[in-house]
Amino acid sequence: MQDIKASCSELVSIVxxxxxxxxxxxxxxxxxxxxxxxxxxxxxxxxxxxxxxxEMIKNNFPDVKIIVCNKNLFYCEGYNLGISEARGDxxxxxxxxxxLDSNFLLHAIKGFxxxxxxxQVTGKIVxxxxxxxxxxGQFLSLSRRAIERGYRRKAKYNYPEGLVWGCPGSCVLYSxxxxxxxxxxxxxxxxxxxxxxxxxLDLNWRANRLGWxxxxxxxxxxxxxRGMTGWVNSRRLGYLNLSSEFKAQFIRNRYATIIKNESWSxxxxxxxxxxxxxxxxxxxxxxTSPRYIIKFWEDQYWIRKAIDRRxxxxxxxxxxxxx
Numbered sequence: 001m002q003d004i005k006a007s008c009s010e011l012v013s014i015v016x017x018x019x020x021x022x023x024x025x026x027x028x029x030x031x032x033x034x035x036x037x038x039x040x041x042x043x044x045x046x047x048x049x050x051x052x053x054x055e056m057i058k059n060n061f062p063d064v065k066i067i068v069c070n071k072n073l074f075y076c077e078g079y080n081l082g083i084s085e086a087r088g089d090x091x092x093x094x095x096x097x098x099x100l101d102s103n104f105l106l107h108a109i110k111g112f113x114x115x116x117x118x119x120q121v122t123g124k125i126v127x128x129x130x131x132x133x134x135x136x137g138q139f140l141s142l143s144r145r146a147i148e149r150g151y152r153r154k155a156k157y158n159y160p161e162g163l164v165w166g167c168p169g170s171c172v173l174y175s176x177x178x179x180x181x182x183x184x185x186x187x188x189x190x191x192x193x194x195x196x197x198x199x200x201l202d203l204n205w206r207a208n209r210l211g212w213x214x215x216x217x218x219x220x221x222x223x224x225x226r227g228m229t230g231w232v233n234s235r236r237l238g239y240l241n242l243s244s245e246f247k248a249q250f251i252r253n254r255y256a257t258i259i260k261n262e263s264w265s266x267x268x269x270x271x272x273x274x275x276x277x278x279x280x281x282x283x284x285x286x287x288t289s290p291r292y293i294i295k296f297w298e299d300q301y302w303i304r305k306a307i308d309r310r311x312x313x314x315x316x317x318x319x320x321x322x323x
Contacts, residue, residue, distance in 0.1 A: 012040040013086030017078035019047035037105035045078040074195035084187040101221040111215035119178025119212035122167035123220025134224045137164030143277035146201040166204025198253040205261040244289030259306040
């Protein structure tokens with residue numbers, strides 16, 4: 001209990017990005033204001049909602065700091081804006097379709113006392129619809145994609161507390177120190193060009209390369225209504241649920257992440273697995289909306305941008321190893 005009591009003095013900034021999800025957002029905010037850990041602030045980024053989201057917050061949660069945008073910033077720019085406005089040394093980025101257990105923050109913040117290089121903490125995230133695990137942390141697969149550990153296993157299955165490769169973007173507690181060290185440029189913690197999807201994989205990969213660690217606390221429980229804010233279908237495999245536009249965005253983000261973070265030796269070592277997964281992605285896009293294949297290659301500025309950012313990340317890694 002000493003670790004918990006000592007950490008309760010730390011301010012946690014909670015950042016939520018929302019667009020037209022009033023009912024989900026209300027449940028999310030209710031779970032936040034029901035936390036046993038009381039030293040927090042809440043920042044809501046509204047991406048030009050046309051429903052009653054903003055009014056709902058003002059009427060029911062007056063302590064929330066609302067930033068209303070006149071256009072859709074999507075997740076990455078929205079989170080970057082929220083983090084830049086946050087005052088806390090710890091920042092919880094949470095999807096609006098997540099509900100926190102009342103002791104989530106109380107337990108999650110303990111993770112930072114486990115090792116001086118722990119920069120992010122996650123807990124046991126459960127899908128309340130299926131009653132199965134959504135994530136207990138991420139690991140990097142042979143095909144260079146993020147795999148949610150325990151995904152679709154029964155919720156009663158317990159993974160032990162400890163280090164994991166990374167944390168899922170749906171509900172993750174970051175240290176300000178880590179975010180400032182791994183950011184791409186001023187106030188760009190997530191790659192803003194990603195809009196949505198794989199932004200957590202990219203951040204986790206950057207953090208690992210700079211020596212930061214991720215930690216899993218099983219007592220920190222949250223419930224994630226996966227797909228409620230981005231899927232257009234309800235098929236079994238997540239990628240198939242996306243619109244054609246977001247399928248193309250997903251592939252672009254995947255390639256940008258590999259360009260920025262993968263070494264040449266590791267890339268060729270994993271190439272058969274990478275190509276197999278890429279074939280599945282392109283085949284799906286071709287079958288659903290082949291015109292997006294042409295659109296995908298129309299603008300290649302993202303490739304140059306990813307290469308430039310790879311150079312920036314490489315420079316930071318050299319500074320980290322030398323210092």
